[in-house]
Amino acid sequence: MTSHAEQDYLDLMRRVWREGDERIDRTGVGTRALFGATLRFDLSDGTVPILTTKRVFWKTAVRELLWFLTGDTNIRPLVAQGVHIWTDWPLDRFRRETGEAIDRDAFEARILADDGFAARWGDLGPVYGRQWVAWPDGKGGTINQIAALVDGLRRNPASRRHIFTGWNVADLDRMALPPCHMTYQYQVADGRLSGILYQRSCDLGLGFAFNIFEAALLLRMLAQICDLEPGEIVWMGGDVHVYLNHGHLVEEQLARTPRPFPRLDLARRPDTIFDYRFEDVVVTGYDPHPAIAAPVAV
Template identity: 60%
Template sequence: MSHPENQYLSLLGRVLAKGDERMDRTGVGTKSLFGELLRFDLSGGQVPILTTKRVYWKTAVKEMLWFLSGGTNIQALLRDNVRIWSDWPLARYRHETGSTISQEEFEARIVADDDFARAWGELGPVYGKQWRRWVDASGKEHDQIATLVETLKTNPSSRRMLFHAWNVGELDQMALPPCHMVYQFHVNSRNELNCLIFQRSCDLFLGAAFNFTGGAALVHMLARQAGLTPGELVWVGGDVHVYLNHQDQVCEQMAREPRPLPTMRLLRTPTSIDDYRIEDFEVSGYSPHPPIQGDVAV
């Protein structure tokens, strides 16, 4: 049987070979394909944490926990040593103030100064806000995650078990409109929880690995809360692309042979989806190739 990671590596190869070369909003440019699907079986405990380069899986899980908390400010992430969202508020600060502050100095101020963090660390109504506090036209708030957990417990055959973040009325207030925008869930006759993620836009070299890892962690948490077991993670990409300044790195990654996927296990069962911590996750058997660096296009 082919290694599950090969479908991702094959997608990288197709993008490089057949992708449409386009200029994008960042000015960097991409090679892009439209409409791709990958499937990962989680039922044996394996999780799609890529092995052809080191993925800092704790960072990806911490990001997912931050989404679930409803957070929208990078201060909480930075205090947890997660820096993957700093580029956007830093770019805004430099643009609006004319400062040449380094990223390290900016992050240190966000961590130490609550007033500075409120002014410059806010990303707007991004994922966490929409997942946990979607506001409808009447002003009523909707907690999509709480509704999902309750439906998984009480009506697992429902075809309406999903949440999304594409709030049209608030897109212009977001530092970055949601990329992984829809999550839909399905419980099969074996009481396995399956998840389909639709991602409108995906940076295949830098972003996809975090999306796979965070999605798998979410399935584990939701399954545990609802008394189910993890099933399949289905990932659907709209505009899937490789930035032109990542092509050498992608070729290096494609030349590597995948190693056995690791397994993930939750060490406890919190009383609520809100109570998970990074210490609750145990990943075993992860022996990846070395990391490959690449710049984020902002």
């Protein structure tokens, strides 16, 4: 057993980079990939898995998770908060369909300034948040999977059905990007809440850092709302890959030694899981190595 859970992540990255099957992927960039991996992170001591071998912009991840919980699928609220992580997909679509050569800043400025433009070009389709809180029930209504999860954890903690997913087959073709972190399951044991995140596809170089932090944060929020203590977050990856143009990131990160994970505290307990605010999430003791820039494959 390794002394630091982040080392398990680094070992997985090393194995994927050195032993992974090399192939051309959907983006055309190319990856090295392995199939099937598991990592475990203990949350019971109050720490949170924010990677330390490179700086992770965890505040952006908090804003993204809270956006998911609103059910919104338009980038406008994110852009208004200075969050750009979803802009590349609608920007790429705008360029392809209009032929207009526009940079990201100009595109986002139009998203903020023009309601009609934002409605037409800022929407991502029925991505994560829509499925989480407004899954179509086939009868003209919707199902709030997150509210149902909270209710189930409170009323029947021993259930094996504490699950929510974003993988709605009927809606996949309308999504800017089908869900990568697609299915979450939870278990209550001895008053502690543990969770599993299954990812069908994971970009170890960029995406993983956000995915594991947001999964841990969501578990902590659920635990607080349901009067439980945090347990463990288990991450399971299907197609686990590193992009071929991330070689510099891999080498830099693998050369670094993990530092202690920071602590996560929730400043207040809101009335519902949907009432958390950005300022409620308090991270202390985060002392990472410097950030490593790498391109996003769209």
